[in-house]
Amino acid sequence: MKILEQLEQQLASLGPLAVAVSGGVDSMTLAVVAHRVNPQVEIFHAVSAAVPRQATARVKQYAKREQWRLNIINAGEINDPDYLANPANRCYFCKTNLYDTVVSQTDHLVLSGANLDDLGDYRPGLDAAKEHQVKHPYVDAGIDKATLRAIAKHLSLTDLYDLPAAPCLASRIETGIAINPELLPVINETEQALWDRLQLSLPIKGIRCRLRKSGVAIELQTSEDIDTSADYALEATKIVSDRFTSHGFAKYTAHITIEPYRRGSAFLVETLTVE
Incomplete structure (x- = not known):
């Protein structure tokens, strides 16, 4: 699969990596690919009242199966008054807390599962990512949602490729x-x-x-x-x-x-x- 090979080559060129995973198909597929390219990649998953327990269970299952170096963190967004006020840019405060926590625990380059389709939406979380120098490999490779699902299917990630969207x-x-x-x-x-x-x-x-x-x-x-x-x-x-x-x-x-x-x-x- 040519697009997968391009993604793997990109990831191999980036040096030490850390992937922030939510439990959804985007970030989970990226974590699988990144770990198979570099087994030393660090995986971070934030837990809070806003994260469905099924997502955390999925992350832990994959971490065991794929032998990830998994870090379960509490990003603390639930204690942030700006987040709790639920403004239109709530996601900015959520991602700011997330990336603040991740970068405090690793010196690796942090990756997100944002894909090409996300650029067409209002995504204040991308502003937080930019402020923390987070890289988006799918975007850089020109990969949209349909393509990353195809990658997951190609990799036989049968419980991921058709996973419904499950935002926080x-x-x-x-x-x-x-x-x-x-x-x-x-x-x-x-x-x-x-x-x-x-x-x-x-x-x-x-x-x-x-x-x-x-x-x-x-x-x-x-x-x-x-x-x-x-x-x-x-x-x-x-x-x-x-x-x-x-x-x-x-x-x-x-x-x-x-x-x-x-x-x-x-x-x-x-x-x-x-x-």
Whole structure:
């Protein structure tokens, strides 16, 4: 696979490396390739209330299988008032805390799993990466999301190449609503319960449980029309209400909706300040 060979050659030319992995297909595939090129590469994974436990479990599984030099870190973004305020550039503060922590623990060149497609979005985390001299091998090699998934498939990473996107749990909170670290694991737990129930009734590719000023929105990524009067929809609403209430967040459940999935719908671009 020519593009993989080009990526490997690029990585081999960079010297001692460290890869920041989230547990998603982008950074995990990069870590696999980088480690096979240079077994001395250091792998960093940050854990916090915003990181789905499934992602951390995946990282640990791969670390054992691939014999990574894995460093589990706490980047401390949950203690950052700027992050908790949940502004439009929240990701900048998250990545700043992450890279501050990583570069304090290694003198290796830090790599991220950002790909070519990411350059077309508003990604304040890329500003933090630039400030910390983080390199993006996929971008430099002209690799987009589809291509990196093809690389993962070529490498027989069967549990990665078609892995659905799973951004941090803070992305479920509408811009401007303060991040409550105690709520994030509840959202993750609720999404898992919704998945377990709804996959029995719908061909689902993804679920998001989003907190908005108006209440809770259940977003379903499915090829079928959503019938909000169907039994599965009523059960989904009950799952959200029960989970939130049992953890002390009943105040958010007065208005629960079921809607088609919209990528990044909790991000309100109009809150950006133009200078």
